[in-house]
Amino acid sequence: MNKILVKNLTKVFGSNPKEGVKRLQQGQSKEQILKDTGMTVGVNNASFEVKPGEFFVLMGLSGSGKSTLIRLINRLIEPTDGEVLIDGQDITKMNKNDLMQTRRKKLSMVFQKFALFPHRNVLENVAYGLEVQGVEKSEREAKAQKSIEDVGLKGYENSYPDQLSGGMQQRVGLARALANDSDILLMDEAFSALDPIIRKEMQDELLQLQSKLGKTILFITHDLDEALKLGDRIAIMKNGEIVQIGTAEEILENPANEYVYNFVEDVDRSKVLMASNIMKKPDVITTWKDGPRVAMKKMEDAGLSSIFVVDKDKNLKGILTIDAAIKAYKENKWVEDVLELDFHTTDPMTPLSDLIGIAAESKYPIAVVEENKLVGIIVRVSILSGLVLGKEQSEGMKE
Amino acid sequence: MNYFTLPLEDWTNDFVYDWLIPVMGGFFDSVSSIISFFINGVADLFLMIPAEIIAIVFILLAWRLAGKGIAIFTLIGTLYLGSVNLWEDAMLTLAVVVVATFFSIIIGLPLGILTAKYSILDKIVRPILDFMQTLPSFVYLIPAILLFGLGEVPAVISTFVFATPPAVRMTTLAIKQVPEDMVEAARAFGSTSWQMLVKVQLPVAIPTIMAGVNQTIMLALSMAVIASMIGAPGLGSTVLAGISSVNVGLGLVGGLGIVVLAIILDRITQGLGNKNKK
Numbered sequence: 001m002n003k004i005l006v007k008n009l010t011k012v013f014g015s016n017p018k019e020g021v022k023r024l025q026q027g028q029s030k031e032q033i034l035k036d037t038g039m040t041v042g043v044n045n046a047s048f049e050v051k052p053g054e055f056f057v058l059m060g061l062s063g064s065g066k067s068t069l070i071r072l073i074n075r076l077i078e079p080t081d082g083e084v085l086i087d088g089q090d091i092t093k094m095n096k097n098d099l100m101q102t103r104r105k106k107l108s109m110v111f112q113k114f115a116l117f118p119h120r121n122v123l124e125n126v127a128y129g130l131e132v133q134g135v136e137k138s139e140r141e142a143k144a145q146k147s148i149e150d151v152g153l154k155g156y157e158n159s160y161p162d163q164l165s166g167g168m169q170q171r172v173g174l175a176r177a178l179a180n181d182s183d184i185l186l187m188d189e190a191f192s193a194l195d196p197i198i199r200k201e202m203q204d205e206l207l208q209l210q211s212k213l214g215k216t217i218l219f220i221t222h223d224l225d226e227a228l229k230l231g232d233r234i235a236i237m238k239n240g241e242i243v244q245i246g247t248a249e250e251i252l253e254n255p256a257n258e259y260v261y262n263f264v265e266d267v268d269r270s271k272v273l274m275a276s277n278i279m280k281k282p283d284v285i286t287t288w289k290d291g292p293r294v295a296m297k298k299m300e301d302a303g304l305s306s307i308f309v310v311d312k313d314k315n316l317k318g319i320l321t322i323d324a325a326i327k328a329y330k331e332n333k334w335v336e337d338v339l340e341l342d343f344h345t346t347d348p349m350t351p352l353s354d355l356i357g358i359a360a361e362s363k364y365p366i367a368v369v370e371e372n373k374l375v376g377i378i379v380r381v382s383i384l385s386g387l388v389l390g391k392e393q394s395e396g397m398k399e
Numbered sequence: 400m401n402y403f404t405l406p407l408e409d410w411t412n413d414f415v416y417d418w419l420i421p422v423m424g425g426f427f428d429s430v431s432s433i434i435s436f437f438i439n440g441v442a443d444l445f446l447m448i449p450a451e452i453i454a455i456v457f458i459l460l461a462w463r464l465a466g467k468g469i470a471i472f473t474l475i476g477t478l479y480l481g482s483v484n485l486w487e488d489a490m491l492t493l494a495v496v497v498v499a500t501f502f503s504i505i506i507g508l509p510l511g512i513l514t515a516k517y518s519i520l521d522k523i524v525r526p527i528l529d530f531m532q533t534l535p536s537f538v539y540l541i542p543a544i545l546l547f548g549l550g551e552v553p554a555v556i557s558t559f560v561f562a563t564p565p566a567v568r569m570t571t572l573a574i575k576q577v578p579e580d581m582v583e584a585a586r587a588f589g590s591t592s593w594q595m596l597v598k599v600q601l602p603v604a605i606p607t608i609m610a611g612v613n614q615t616i617m618l619a620l621s622m623a624v625i626a627s628m629i630g631a632p633g634l635g636s637t638v639l640a641g642i643s644s645v646n647v648g649l650g651l652v653g654g655l656g657i658v659v660l661a662i663i664l665d666r667i668t669q670g671l672g673n674k675n676k677k
């Protein structure tokens with residue numbers, strides 16, 4: 001089941017919102033409606049779904065309706081039309097009490113300007129959500145303490161927000177959302193107010209946290225680089241409408257229209273960067289003499305589910321999955337008997353743009369091979385971060 | 400401009416003598432006895448406690464909340480009140496101020512909170528507050544005497560009427576000034592309206608509310624002095640005695656006493672507000 005399902009959601013601000021919806025249905029534009037009636041269309045007929053554990057990014061220019069849309073999801077703003085299903089329950093039809101319970105148990109929000117409570121210290125801020133639920137003091141403080149540690153703020157429990165830097169304040173904001181133990185995090189431009197270095201740091205930590213905690217995240221940004229780096233899928237908004245939804249690769253490869261194209265055109269670093277720029281040293285290599293036991297141990301240590309296998313001259317022989325390794329171990333076979341050969345290889349000089357498509361459909365990392373020797377591997381994430389972060393690198397290369 | 404006669408004077412008098420006093424008299428009597436119970440209790444308490452102890456409490460409060468300078472001023476000020484033989488008068492004035500401020504706050508703060516929340520109520524209350532504040536204070540000394548007689552009860556009532564508006568206004572302002580994103584955060588985490596009020600809005604609003612309370616106390620003090628004209632005991636009556644006997648010295652002595660009390664109360668309550676800001 002979808003964690004969040006948004007169906008034909010519309011918000012019109014103004015004196016007669018229903019009239020606005022009618023006009024939208026008749027095909028009138030946002031500008032036309034504003035001109036005729038003075039009403040503002042915030043969100044126009046938006047539909048999408050977010051799956052459990054998915055990192056879903058909503059991107060658009062300022063004023064495109066992102067903040068309105070995310071507030072329709074926890075009903076901080078009353079929708080004019082449409083449905084929002086949280087775990088299958090339509091939040092737009094809930095009574096006051098159910099709505100409150102849903103906000104307490106299922107949805108946590110992180111705000112662009114942090115929105116911390118200035119009269120409460122870090123611990124009390126983080127424990128706020130549990131406090132309003134009536135969780136007993138010792139229990140809520142223990143939980144708050146844990147989220148404070150999760151975001152790396154241990155030792156600051158008794159500080160007040162105005163004693164912390166912007167980055168630290170937003171960590172408090174994040175910890176406050178995590179302490180509630182809700183499955184869904186709503187993040188409205190959570191990192192936009194931070195300076196670039198802190199911002200990158202927070203992005204990395206958020207990705208780590210998500211893989212650890214398995215939250216479903218709806219993240220808003222106006223920054224394509226951030227969207228590409230973070231999103232499993234990205235929705236692009238314009239004038240209150242969602243104009244394209246897809247993975248980073250899909251959006252880069254096939255911009256749905258000129259608006260999206262103008263957005264992504266900026267990201268032509270893919271044409272400058274090559275496989276060798278973004279490949280990683282293969283994490284672990286099982287030489288020909290290692291048996292399945294050693295292979296399993298190495299995979300476990302490095303947290304991998306597959307591993308490339310080379311001989312003593314570094315000639316690439318194949319890829320060994322963890323399942324195959326277990327099988328070989330149980331059935332007392334040689335590693336070479338269970339190798340998988342169905343993976344992609346590439347030359348170090350291949351441009352990054354050619355790898356985007358391959359990475360999307362490949363189960364395994366791409367092997368970078370030179371004269372049949374394994375020189376590196378490329379995982380999907382490095383392609384995206386290469387697109388995003390390779391800027392300086394590629395500019396350096398042009399000189 | 401005299402196109403028609405508007406008998407406002409007659410109407411008012413008819414209303415007061417034919418309805419308000421005969422019909423509502425009992426009500427006013429009971430209000431009167433409640434207030435007089437309060438005011439006498441507080442005044443007795445202040446007079447019962449040795450002056451030195453009260454002075455020390457003031458000095459310590461001033462020191463903690465407003466700094467060393469004000470503490471020294473408070474020491475000199477209380478010594479002054481004692482040495483010009485105005486201590487008792489000062490305590491009686493203080494009692495009127497305390498009781499009137501108490502009622503101003505217990506009525507003004509909730510009203511301010513409600514008007515912040517319901518704009519319709521705000522539209523009704525606002526002109527009433529304007530009226531209360533701009534009507535010359537002598538004008539409502541008259542009905543106060545009519546309904547409550549002479550003495551400290553009408554003094555407290557008229558002081559209350561005069562001093563409540565800033566408590567209401569500043570509370571409304573303070574609640575409305577709480578940044579929208581904090582209110583939003585509190586809502587997003589599933590706060591009830593009551594939790595929002597006591598856990599977020601009020602604590603954030605306290606410094607501004609305290610500024611309102613400070614104004615209320617200052618207005619109460621100024622009114623308590625005027626109210627001596629209707630028989631309220633205290634520093635005002637000393638000044639009044641100075642005026643009526645054209646005794647410049649006595650007027651100055653009493654006037655300085657009022658200034659001393661005003662500065663002490665002002666700095667202490669201001670300090671209280673600033674302390675809450677942290």
Ligand SMILES: Nc1ncnc2c1ncn2[C@@H]1O[C@H](COP(=O)(O)OP(=O)(O)O)[C@@H](O)[C@H]1O
Nearest residue numbers: 013040041042061062063064065066067068069
């Ligand atoms: N409370 C409101 N009343 C009227 N118009 C609003 C309100 N909130 C937002 N809008 C309008 O809705 C549109 C979308 O705003 P917003 O959701 O804040 O965009 P974004 O977050 O993408 O910058 C804008 O045109 C904005 O002016």
Ligand SMILES: [Mg+2]
Nearest residue numbers: 066067068189
């Ligand atoms: Mg926004």
